[in-house]
Amino acid sequence: MKRHPILATALAALMLANPAFAAGPKAYVGNFKDNTVSVIDTGSQRLVATVPVAAGPDGIAVGRNDRQVFVSGASASSLSVIDTATDRIVDTVEVGKGPQGLALTPDGRWLLVAVNGEDRVAFVDAATHAVAATVPVAKPHTLTVSPDGKRAYVSSQAPGSFALVVIDLPTRAVAASVPLEKTPRDLELSPDGKVLYVTMAGLSAVQVFDTASNKPLMQIPTGVSPHVAHLFAGARSGVVVVQGPGELMLFDPATQASTGSIAVGKQPHWVDMLPGGKKVLVTNEGSNDVSLVDLAGGPVVTIPVGNAPRKVAVQHRAAGGSAKVSINNFAFGPAQLAINAGDSVTWTNDDGAPHGLAFNDGAPGTTDMLPGQSFSRVFAKAGVFDYVCSVHPYMMARVTVQ
Structure with missing residues (x-):
């Protein structure tokens, strides 16, 4: 059947303008200085929506059902909840002053929030959006949850007492606190939960911890100012966002050795993987864009977004899945x-x-x-x-x- 050229053009324009016609999973990018979230259709590689959110978006998490996105307002006291079907705010959740990092439990039931301004981690019911419990942690910044849902790891940036804090999730109590010499920036677990990758301010390397003992195993040398290191499930290479040279460094998870790097934008900040394990999105806070990177060596695609993009989170499922x-x-x-x-x-x-x-x-x-x-x-x-x-x-x- 032959399509009318005018109708085809109109349909294409509608697909780009309306999130309901997204060709691929959507990515949500927090623009820290704009107080907005840019929504990208990763299929067409285009911006499809801009959503006003709580001031200072500094943490983003996509719900396990892909139907809602949580955004923390570090310059506010609340979370903004975005409905992914309409890309509009459907709820505002008060959690306390200065919420930063977010992490979901594997079953998607609980959202953990690093409430930096009130020295605690809040447990938010992902379905009802009610704050059910809190655990005291000094100046929590980012956090991650083990694949079995039993532990959460929190970077504590309390001046003079930097630490890696381990929370036992069944009891909702601090199980361990590992002193650190430098300020922890981010921490991410390997897919099997056996290794924790930690970046620290002033350390041009990724510190690798053994989660069984909570002791450092080794370091992965990087360029100046590594911000986040991640080994995504299904990916052959680990990735490190390195701010100084503006690159995404790759490393072999078996040897923990660097295998190369890919140039991205200015002052890269965060990274998330697209479904399929072959491409990642890197936010570039200094150039107001994101880089879509093919880990196999294909061309890097640059997508403009808002002012000072920091965190990014991608929907879990691919289009047509x-x-x-x-x-x-x-x-x-x-x-x-x-x-x-x-x-x-x-x-x-x-x-x-x-x-x-x-x-x-x-x-x-x-x-x-x-x-x-x-x-x-x-x-x-x-x-x-x-x-x-x-x-x-x-x-x-x-x-x-x-």
């Missing part, structure tokens, strides 16, 4: 479904009776899906997920996430 299940004749079809981590599944009630969904891992389901209605869930991590019809428990099925 979806599967469908039909509920018909009191059965799920297919009853056995295999998908990739980050994909979504949509169930549609094609039957004449009401049905529902109850998942064995405790994830939210539905108890009232009338004929013609649908329900979707994004599966963020690998595993086997059995489920039943919440109305007719003898209807059983399984999703296997690879």
